[in-house]
Amino acid sequence: MRALRFDRFGDPHVLGLAEVPDPVAGDGEAVVAVKAASVNPSDLKNVAGQMEGTTLPRIPGRDFAGVVVDGPHNWVGVEVWGTGGDVGFTRDGSHAQMLTVPAAALARKPERLSFEEASAVGVNFVTGWLGAVEAAQLAKDEIIAVFGVSGGVGGAVAQIAHALGARVIGVDRVHPADGTPAASIIKEFVALDGSARDTASEIKRLTAGRGADVVYDAVGGVTTPAALASLARRGRLVVISAVGTRTVEIDLVELYRDEIRVYGCNSGHYDVVESGARLQRLAPFFDSEEFRPLPIANRYGLENGQDAYLAVENRIRGRVVICP
Template identity: 50%
Template structure:
C-alpha cells in the first residue's frame, strides 16, 4: 500500500511517500481501507518530534474514516471512523491507504456526513467530550465559557454544550463566523483581551462567574480562565499557548473552591476512544452536531503539502484522501 512515513523528526519535508506492506490482521483486529484522514496540528508536532512516546519509523495520522475490508463478518463493508493517541505514535497511523485496528476500536460513522467530514472530527470532539462530559460534568442549564471558541476543539465544546441545553460564552481573539457551527450556537461573544473577565461578569446573570471554563488556549489565558470561574466552578485546561509554566494566587484559588482539570485525548488509544466516538455518532445522527468545513483536500502523494498547509494555518480542516 501507499503511505506517508517519517524516519527522523523535522519539518513536513521529512515525510516520505512510499510503498509499504499492507498490514496483516489477526483474530483480534480488522483492516480498514481509509477513505479520508485529516491532518491535525498534533500530527505536525508529532513529525517535528514533540512527543516522547513516538516510535520510529512511523506512519503518522490520528483521525480516519473508511470501510472495513477484512475482519469479523458482521463488520465487513461497514463504514467506520476513529481516532487515537496511539495510532500515528506507537503504532502506524492513518495517513496511508489502510490501517490495522483492534476490533474493539470499530465504531460506525454517522450516516449523514461524508468520509471527508467524518475524518476531521475525532481529535477535536474526543478531547471536547472528555473535558465537558467526563471531567467537568457539565449539566443542563449551566453556563460554560469557551476560551478559543474559534478553534476546532472550541467549536466542538460549543456544540456539545448546546446539545445539553447550556448557555455558551464564546471567547476568541478574533470574531467567529456567525454562520459556522460554533458561531450559530454562541449566546454571548466576548473578545480575548485584558478586559475579558470584566465583560463576561457584566453579562446579565454572570456577575459571579460561570459554572465551567473550557480553556483551549492555556498559558497566556490561564489567569483569565481562573478569573471567569464562579465559586466551585470547574476549569478545564488542554493546552499551554505562549508559556507552559503559570502562576496563581493560591489563596484566591482555594477560597473560590475552584476545580482545575487537565484533559489529554492523547492518553486514549484508538480502542479506548471508540466508546466516545459511538456517543458522538449519536449526536450527529440526531442532528445535534455539525461537521466542520473542509478547506483543503490532498492526495497521499501531496502529503508534504497537506502538512505545510496546517503549519501555515487555514480557516477549515485539511484532509488527505488516499
C-alpha cells in the first residue's frame, strides 16, 4: 500500500510517499481501508518532533474513517471511524491506504456523515467531550465560556455544551465563520482584543457580575489570566493548550477563596480503544444532526500529502482531509 511516512523530525517536507507492505490483521486486530483522514495541528507537531513518545519511522495521522477489510467476521465490510492518542505516534497512523487497529477500537460511523466528514470529528470532539463532560461535568443551565470558540475544539465544545442545555458564551479573536456549526449556536460573543481584565469584565457583565461556571480554554497560556478572572465562585477551568507561554502567575488566595478548580485535559493519553468508546457515545448526536463537523476546506491525495500539512500549517479555516 501507499502511505505518508517520516523517518526524521522536521517541517512537512520530511514527509515522503512510500510503498509499504499491506497490513494483515493479527489476533484481536482489524484492518481498515482508509477512505478519508483529516490532518490535525497535532499531526503537524508530531512530524515536527514536538509531541512526546513518537517512535520512528512512522506513518502519521490520528483521525480516520473507512471500511473494515480484515479482522472479526462480523466487522468486515462495516463503515467505521476512529482516532487515538497512539495512532500516528506509537502505532502507524491513518495517512495511508490502510491501518491496523485493535478490534476493540472499532466504532460504527454515523450514517449521516460522509467518510470525509467523519474523519474530521475525532480529535476535536473527543477532546471537547473529555474536558467539558468528563472533567468539568458541565450541567444543564450552567454558563460556559469557550475560549477559542472559532477553532476545531472550541467549536466542538460549543456544540456539546449546547446539547447539554448550558448557556454558551463564545470568546475568540474572530467570530465563528458563517456556515460553521458554532456560528449558529453562539448568541453571545466576547472579542479577545483587549486586556485580560477587559475580557473578564465583559464576561462578568454578560452574567450579571457572576462569571462563568466553566471556562473551557482551548488556547491557554496567553489567555489563562482572562480565563481565571472570568470564573464564578466554584468555577472550573479546563486547559488543553499553552500558546505563547507555558507559565502563568496565579493568585492562590483568590484561587482558594473562590474554590476554583483547574483541570488539564490531554486526549493524547487516550488510545484508539478508549477514544473509540467515546466516539460511540458521540455517534447518536451526529446521526440526529445535533452535532456537525467543521466544513471541509480542502481535500488532497496521498501524493499531495505535504501540501495538506502545509495547509494546516498556514492555518486554513476549515478541515483538511487526505483521501487515500
